[in-house]
Amino acid sequence: MEATLFGYNEAQIAQFGLTFGVGAFILYMLFIVFNLARESKAGKFGTFILFLVLSFGMLGFLAKNIIQWVLEL
Numbered sequence: 001m002e003a004t005l006f007g008y009n010e011a012q013i014a015q016f017g018l019t020f021g022v023g024a025f026i027l028y029m030l031f032i033v034f035n036l037a038r039e040s041k042a043g044k045f046g047t048f049i050l051f052l053v054l055s056f057g058m059l060g061f062l063a064k065n066i067i068q069w070v071l072e073l
Helices: 010-039 043-054 056-072
Strands: none
Touching (some): 010 043, 043 056
């Protein structure tokens, strides 16, 4: 018998956490980058560079999920 929590197994809970938990964390990190750019008065170009450099890893994570979704079709 497989253990469940509210009717969900471990794989389903892990997938939910990976999708929505990490997604929420990415949004929070984008807010932090925006706040950093605003408080440092970086200007338009500086804000663009901050978002580009500090958000590059998040873009890779999102691209990986999109590629997996497309390959499963």
